Amino acid sequence: MNSGKSLKEFQEKLTTSRRIVALVGAGLSVSSGLPTFRGSQGLWKNFNMIDLATPDAFYIDPGLVWQFYSWRRYNALQARPNKGHVALAKLSELDGIEYITISQNVDGLQRRAGHNKDNLYEIHGSIFELRCTSFMCNFVAKDNFKHPLTPALQGTEQEYDVKSRKRSLHEEDASISPQFKPIKELSEEELPQCPVCKDGSLLRPGVVWFGEPLPLGPIDQVDNFIEDEDVDLVLVIGTSGTVYPANSYVDRIRAKGGSVAVFNTDIDQEILDGKVSKTWGFKGDAAVLLPLTLKPLIGEL
Template identity: 50%
Template sequence: MNSRKIQVNSVTSLREFQQYLVQCNNIIALCGAGLSVASGIPTFRGSNGLWKEYSQIDLATPEAFQSDPSLVWQFYSARRYQALNAKPNKGHFSLAELSQRLNNNHNKKNINLYDNLYNKKFITLTQNVDALSLRANHDPNTLLQLHGSLFDLKCTGFLCNYHEENRFTHPLVPALELSNLDKAFHSINEKLKKRKIVSDSQNNNNDIEFEEVDDQNVQYDPVKDIKIEDLPHCPKCKKNLLRPSIVWFGESLPLNVIDKADNFIEENKIDLILVIGTSGTVWPAMGYVERVIRQGGKVAIFNTEIDLEELKKDGVGWGFKGDCEKLLPKALEPLIGKSEYYSTRKNYH
């Protein structure tokens, strides 16, 4: 099926978007990797798709884990370390504030406090596994992690149903501790973040370009030879290995998460879908966008890259090109207030 094209307006259409936003009763946010770039978490493309000369895509498969669980666990231990050392940005905090306000607005006692929020509903579908939305205090009841989380674990045993959420411990086992050289290697993304901030302060253009850091000559320790018995094991069956509870390539999205998203769309007429840090033209983003449009809802894209030529102007939404961290607080201001009042809250972890 050919996807319907989305109108892309300039940031000058912000007022028009906000006027529509305050009228919406049911809102969905769909988040991709671009939301976390400002926190120092690179996309696959931004990191050249490599980890210690290994293809990240090749490591993120059930076959890779079965073949070499030590290698795969070292890769994910490094990703956990990187995510734990990152901090939620204003984009995460904006969505978290929206989730908190809209999730607590159904009690009529609060109607004077949130008079323009009463009876509105909001849900976030995130493709990110870094848990930064959760750590920004996003309401967990309205946060659906389509691809799982680096900090959730599950047993690999077929007959064991052990599952653990939000294990913010590093390392999980002593054998997975990173060397000082590896820690320095993963701090390269913090350098990217700092360079971007400097670049932003010198450039008032809304079309923000991220400076790439050349990591070709960065040194790091080779992959360690870790014995199977020294890797994380299931505390329930005490036999099988644990694995990150994320969706690897070739695996299906979690059915319970998909059901919650589907039920929300089917039970409520969606007025608006916010597509954040992703183009909205690939699965599953495109599927949700299409469903909202068929219901008569509108689309707003917030991303550093929007294909203006590809997207046909047929009046179904807006496109705001730039950094999600900068655009979201301003765009959502009519519902969440000024960012300085909520972005300084303590993180979940």
């Protein structure tokens, strides 16, 4: 958190802004207990997560990829929306401002926090959306929170075998590393199937995989919101904002005179020092900072 002066300045801007955008990344879900995709937590059972989140991986071994997503769905269902998610949900329901949240997260926590669905754009999709893989079919199921999705996926979300070991006083026993649960070989019949297609087409997670385009509809709507009229303020939350298209949103809003407020555990020193014009930095946990800084608009949570 930086000085009280800049908090006051930020809140003056906040309360006089008519059009506000929040751009949200994985950092917001960290305090709900969900790891970020990259970094040291980027492995699942010795697979690089980035290798599993591709159309090729699904084509080669849909059973493996579904077990990975079953694990992610399970973890997200165990997690709860935090006060940062709730703060944005409050913003989304306010009268008197025009507001959108652009979320790069697929964990569904922002929806579960009660965010208005009309101004929430999940530009990377959601692990709780299911889509048919057939080109001939456009079946989509949103907000499917069932777990496990099929009987064969039961238990596959457990990362490690929990072996019942006798309690021992010997220290070396405590250091035995846990064994990964083996990955099951699952046939396509055992995986989620489209309820509409007669030929048993597979369903896939409704997320944007590496190498896939972003969904045109939401991207168009976000573009329109940013281009139609000037945005007064963009809140950049739990994301470095350096990946396309997130970086372009911030750049475009700034270029048209909008102000920027960054909420992250890692912020450029120049921003923290107040050397970047019309930009505030609030360093720390967004789940703590958002309720505090947005209080003049959303009240006490």
